[in-house]
Amino acid sequence: MLKEIFRFELSYRKARAANYIYFGIIFLLCFFSIASPLVSIGGAVGQIKPNAPFVIAQMTAIMSFAVTMITSAIMGVAIVRDFDHNTEAILFSTPMKKIDYLLGRFGGSFIVLILVYSAIWLGFMSGFAVGKYVPWEVDWKTKELLPFNAWSYLQPFLFYTCSNLFITGSLFFMSGALGRKSIVIYTQGIILLILYSMAGSLLSDLDSKETAALLDPFASETFDFVTRYWTPAEKNTMLVPFEGVMLYNRLIWMGVGVLALIGTYYGFSFNVVRNSIFKTKAVVRKAAKVVKPELVIIPVVRQVVNTGSHIKQLIRLSFFYFKMVIKEVPFLAILICGMLLLFVNAMNMGQLYGTNSYPTTYSVLNLINGFTLFFLIISIFYSGELIWKERSVNFNLILDTMPMPSFISLLSKFFGLMIIYLIMLLLLIVCGVIIQISYGYYKFELPLYFGTLYSSTLIFLALYTMLAFFIQVLVNNKFLGFALCIVFFIVRGTLDQLGLEHSLWQFASGGLGTFSDMNVYGHYVTPFSWFKIYWFALAIILFSVAVVFSVRGSEAAMKMRWKTGKLRLNRSMLIFVFAMVAVFLFSGFYIYYNTTVVNKFVKSDDREDRQQQYEEKLKKYEFLPQPRIVESNLKVDIYPYDRDFTTEGFYYLKNKTQQPIKDIHIQQSADDQIHTDYLKFDREATVTETEGDFRYFIYELAQPLAPGDSLKMSFKLTFDTKGFQEGGSNTNIVFNGTFFNNLYFPTLGYNENFEIGDDNERKKRKMKEKERMLERNDPRGIAQSLFGDDADHIRFEIVIGTAEDQIAIAPGYLQKEWIENDRHYYSYKMDAPMADFYSVVSAKYAVKKDAWNNVNLEIYYHPGHEYNLDKMMKGMKDALSYYSKSFGPYQYRQVRIMEFPRYAGFAQSFANTIPFSEGIGFIARIKDVDKDIDYVYYVTAHEVAHQWWGHQAMEAxxxxxxxxxxxxxxxxxxxxxxxxxxxxxxxxxxxxxxxxxxxxxxxxxxxxxxxxxxxxxxxxxxxxxxxxxxxxxxxxxxxxxxxxxxxxxxxxxxxxxxxxxxxxxxxxxxxxxxxxxxxxxxxxxxTITLFENKTTEASFEEKSKDEFEVTLKVSSEKLRADSTGMETNIPINDWIDIGVYGKDEKGKDKLIYLKKHKISQKENTYSIIVKEKPGRAGIDPMHKLIDRHSDDNTKLLVKKNKAVSK
CATH class of the missing domain: 1.10.390.10 (Neutral Protease Domain 2)
Structure with a gap:
């Protein structure tokens, strides 16, 4: 019987068009990922060849995971379809055995599944074979390919894809067989996605990478773990070995697959009506009271059909659908798994160097907003389930006869889902608060929780839910609707490559932006609001179309649906739709006006064209002798609440060359918001050449500037913010936390930073490869510092005006502070020449002050961010003390740290001032001083060190x-x-x-x-x-x-x-x-030298109470690598640490022995006497040498039994 069922399954699948469609989808995705720039799945970068074994394996692993929905469609319905078609009663009454039925269905479906997924390697292989002949541009056409090797395609397919198909196929088969409902299958798919996300979260922590690699059911994170240190040379030549962690992962999860099949056999009931898994208490029914028919009073029924009744219907049906979904076990399982994922992700929240940050509300919101895909899947699948709910149980014809407008049915389902989203987001808020409490953090900021989730996230869900309703209604096929929703999401991701880069083309675009404690959501709120009005109007229009074409009764044909739908277009609905069209057009026009008329919108291709032209026209001027800035004297007026500033002042330029300079080349800022009011010299000069597109101007001096002579260059420029910009808006000039540097001001000569940096793009444009830097002995490079060739050291003075409630800071010493016309002014002056590298900062600050010797120390911080001020202050003091003693005296009388919003995540050292992002230290949570790396202290010390290395000694x-x-x-x-x-x-x-x-x-x-x-x-x-x-x-x-x-x-x-x-x-x-x-x-x-150090055996023997003998066997190899990572063994004759760890009073590791030993051969044995009980020992325990497998450097010691003498 097994053979017949197996053959029937194959025949059934062979006749199904869906399987060929699945094959075609996978094949085309894989083919076009190679042969088209529009589809991207992994891919090669830099020195890695496009058809390298690593790249093919990576793309195979990604595709195996990405199209898991197809696995669920094939394997999940193998049993479910019998229940959907009501044929189970016939099948279960035949003499076939349960094992034959299950194995036959599983085996036949699994063979078809492998054939469908064979499109992966066939698609990749065909893409490389045909891609070179396609008429459009493909990035790798200009690159050298490796020789064809069929095993590079088949090996990852056999080991990754087939193992994944068995694992996921077994699980989907089990959920379909035991759940007997499609929704159970979808739920399991979402749970697998959650497991994958958990693995990704754990992989970010160095201590749990191996655990994460074992946890991933798809082995994608395992792949990343195994290959994380592979060099380009290895990626070009090596197949991913199926050993170690990779092998364990596959064995564990294939074991889960086997257990799923065993569980299916024992859990599957061969009865049409099966016993409930959860036993319920029997209900005791009382005998019904006998009533004579002639005594029954039949009430008079009056139908009331008006607006009030429709509102009642809408409310009751909305709550009916809401209750229907939340009572389902699959939904509750999804919700519980989602909350579990949130708690797992919170374990590594804001982690840097393994140290967490405080769980501020915006940090928790970042975790929740990382659930975009999770939310999207819920909205897509539950939209389809509700649209088809009545039809799936054949109740639609009864419901459709009810006196209820067509829009009530759709709208109530939509509102039902919206209520679910509201509850779901509320639960996530509760989870967020629980996470904060678990960290001992009690500043909950509930308005921020509700304001963010019930605006940005809820609107996102509403938009995609209305889109899903529109697609489901129009195609009138649930599974095709699911597929089209996913295709829509994929296509949306390729719009940039199609040239549709403006957000007006990209559904649901216009995010709320980055939240900062300093600047809140700042200037992002305005564009967010307009974009959401725009997209909401469109979504309502689509939803209205869905109402018109919604199926009522049995009119499934589009022609009949349109005929019926026209009757629904009453006057009220037409007015409503036209109103939404008006809102859509007006908001779209307003967005377009702001982003392309008031502000300039430049597509990426146009921007790169401009960069290419800049280089082709002006590269010849790159090393043209120019004067150098020797003094900068500026007045900067910042208007933070308008996000504007003006700068007026002058430079003194000095000719430090040995020849007269006739032409002065000026490069203005490339920012379109910068406008130059004037630029002039203190002697006659004429603009002889203008490259206005590049803001590059050449001034010819009437009298050449003689060697050693100087001239004054005065200028005034304005940074003017109007309306709002498309995409990434300026985050340097903001309401609270302005931070910008002198790159906004005019510079001298050609700027190579304006060139195209991506070598692939340069090759496509037939431009030669760009060198990163000049050779070390190039005299042109030695003549300029790390800050560029505009200046050496300069005299510096600046006056900054800002809002009355803000503090403005720049390098130099405060000369004067005053308030005038409701504005706050600060005058700074440096008392000695400094680097031509300075910043301007303005914000509402609180200040912490201290001193080290005669140096004033100040930290300007956002109120509420006091957590690590003492660590920063100590870092400054300890750094100043150590550096002054070890290297030489500190050159200034002050050090100031200024917090700026977390739009950037760095700290930067200017002369006696250090802007420091709120995101990398101000909210760090250093709880365990024996374990947590105090990176706040470290970053502070690093930036203070730049006052010596970069400011005292500037390099070429x-x-x-x-x-x-x-x-x-x-x-x-x-x-x-x-x-x-x-x-x-x-x-x-x-x-x-x-x-x-x-x-x-x-x-x-x-x-x-x-x-x-x-x-x-x-x-x-x-x-x-x-x-x-x-x-x-x-x-x-x-x-x-x-x-x-x-x-x-x-x-x-x-x-x-x-x-x-x-x-x-x-x-x-x-x-x-x-x-x-x-x-x-x-x-x-x-050179690039690496080591392969390993402890192979480690044991100890207790000689006495205070003496222990440790015996170690270690191996050492020394390798030399070239620029691609190709390694060659070289002789070893090196001094390398051998170390032994014991335990301190807290039970934590402490070094009790560390000494260098001369190693001149691969295998070595050491016997070491220590005075404390050892626990762990090995070679190079502090990781001072570069070793790609440093985890095996040390080993837990095994206690040897004492020999018993006779």
Whole structure:
């Protein structure tokens, strides 16, 4: 019987058009992801080849997950369809066995499922085969492809796709067989999505990455975990191995699939009427009272059909549909799983370096708003379920005869869902408050909860629900309606590639923007409101169309529906629809006027065209000799509540070259909101060339500027905010928390930052590849500092006017403060030359003050953000103390930290001022000082270090320059941390830095450079540098490194061009490094060197109460990598740490032994005597060396039994 059922299932599936449609959808998605720029699924970047095994495996894994709905449609209905078609009574009365029935249905459906999904590898393969011949542009056409290898396509399909199909197919089959309802199948799909999201959340935490990799049922996060450190060379050559975590993940989840099938067999009832899973108490019925028919009084029924009755119908039906949904177990399961996901995500809320932030209300709202896909799925599926509710139980013909307008049915279902959304959002608010309470945080800000969720989120849900109703009604097919809703969402994501970039084209666009405690929702509220009016009007129009075409009775044909629908277009409805059309058109026009007439809207292609033209026309001027700014004297008037400012002032320009300068090239800001009122010189000058499109002007001086001579350049410019902009609006000038720098002001000469930076885009435009930086020995680069070639050091003075209730701050010392015409003015002046890099900040601040020696310390913060002020203050004091003692005196009499809104997430060091984002320190929650990394203290120390490295010694604008500012600041901050925190905290910090470096090099777009030639690659000059410099001081001594830094600073302090390079610092480091350790300079700075250290065996024996012998077997390999990550083994002859950990009084790890051992072969055994009971030991326990598998560096010690003597 099994064979017949299996064959029948195959025959049935073969005759179903849906299976061919599914195959076609998957094939086309995969084909066009390769052969079209409109569809993107993963893909190659930088050095990774488009058809690299890694890329194909990644795309296969994504597709296997993305089209899971098709799995549910095939596997879930294998049993459900018998109940839908009412054939179960016939089937269950035949002599077939349950095992044959279930296996036959499952086996036949599963074979068809694999055939449908074979479209994945066929689509990818066909895309590469045909893509080179398509007439349109495809990014990889200009790239070199790897030779064809069929196994690169089949291996991930067999291991990823087929295993996923078995797992999800088994689960969907089980839910369909046991639930006997389609909604149960959808619910399970949503629960799987929640599990996947949980895995993604846990993967963000370094300590739980492996757990997360095991938890993911689709193995997408597992794939990311296994390949997270792969270099471009490995991605181009290696197949993803099915071993270790990947193998365990597949075995665990395939085991779940097997258990699901076993559970299906034992749980499935071969009876038409099955016993309820939940037993209910029998109801005792009383005998009915006998009443004679002739005594029954039949009441007179009067039909009342008016507006009042319609409103009652609407209200009662709305609550009826609401109760119908919330009473269903699937919905409750979705809701509970969603809340569980929220609690799981809250575990890593705002996490940086493994340290959480305080659960501010906006942080919790960010978690909730991350549920967009979750909300979307609920709205799509429950819209379809309610639209088809009556028809699914054949009750529609009865209901349709009721005296009720057609719009009541649809509108009541919509309102029923809206009530559900209201309750759901309220529950999420309760969950948010519970999360805050669990963190000991009691500032709930309920108005912010309700204001955000019941505006932005609720409107989003309402818009997509009305759209789903419109689609479901028009296509009149539930499953096709589901598919079209998903297709619509996918197509919406490709509109930018189609050139429809303006938000007027993109349904439900116009978000509420980023919330900041300082600036609340600020200027985002106005465009948000107009866009929501626009989209709501359109959604109501679509809903009205749905009302007209809604099915009533049996008129399923569109022609008949239109014939009936015309009768519903009464005068009231027509007036309503036309009113909505008027609102839609007016709001659309108003948005268009603001975003494209009052403000300029530039499409990405047009912007890149402009960048290309800028480079082609003006690149010839890049290194043209120009004077340099030697003085900047400005008056800046900020109008924060209008989001405007004006700047008036002058520069003094000096010719520091050896030849006269006749032409002065001025580059104005590219921001369209900046308008120059005038720009003039104190001598006769004529504009000889104007590149107005680029705001580039060439002034010819009547009398050339002689070498050593100066001239005054005066200017006035206005930043004018009008209306609102499309997309990303300006977040520098805001109501509360304005922060901008001198890049808004005129600069001298060509600006290479205006060029197209993406190499793929440059190749498409037949432009040569852009070099990141000039070579280290290029004299043109040595002649300019890291801040550019406009100036060396400048004299600086500024007056800032702002709103009366705000404080304005700039570099320099406060000379005067006054209020005039309801405005607050501040005058600042620097008493010594400084870098041509300054900022202007204005906000409503509270101030915390302190002092270190004769240096005033001030923190300007938003009231309510007092959590970490003491840590910042201590960070400033400790940094100033250490740096002054180790490197040289601090050059200023003050340090000021100013909080700015979290539109950006960085801190930045200007002369004696440090703007500091509210998002990276002011709300950090350092609870466990023995575990949590105090990154507030660390970031503060890092930014203070820039007052030495970047402001006292400015480096040249060449390769390796970031090593002299960022890397030296990393080291400096690390040393301050070293003297403040335990070795275990430093070990944890260095492990994060190692993870970030290895992850960063995996996504290198050009080529990885050694540290001495770093080209603005943050993963090198920040993360690798932390490891390198910490290891350096460990090898040669902290005092030796500080001595080299101090000598470097003495040589280059406050010097103008020519500027130092990384070679100058390395020269000083080599001087203090013993000959026996010179190799580490070559390994750490001049090459890309990695290690493969591992502890293979670890045990200990208790010799006495105070003496323990630890025995370790370790292996070590040394590798050298090229710029693509290709590694080669090289001989090892290195000093490497061997360490042993015990436990402190709190039961936490503490180092009880750490010593370097000379390692000159791969396998080594060590016997170590310690005075405390050991718990863990290994090689390089502090992660000072770069090791891609550092988790196996240490191992828990196993106690050896003492030998018994006879």
């Amino acid at each position: 604008g060449v390769k390796g320059n970031a090593m002299l500012s960022e890397s030296m600041s990393q080291y400096s901050a690390l040393m301050v941390m070293k003297h403040e925190f335990t070795p275990e905290i430093l070990e944890r910090y260095l492990k994060y830095e190692l993870d970030r470096y290895l992850s960063g090099r995996a996504f290198e777009r050009k080529k990885e450079q050694p540290l001495e030639f770093v080209e603005g690659q943050g993963y090198i000059h920040y993360n690798k540098a932390s490891l390198v410099f910490f290891a350096l001081q460990d090898y040669i001594g902290e005092d030796s490194v500080n001595s080299a830094f101090r000598k470097y600073l003495t040589t280059w302090k406050f010097k103008d061009a020519p500027y130092p390079t990384s070679a100058d610092l390395l020269k000083e480091i080599k001087k203090v490094t013993p000959d026996s350790l010179q190799y580490i300079i070559h390994d750490m700075f001049e």
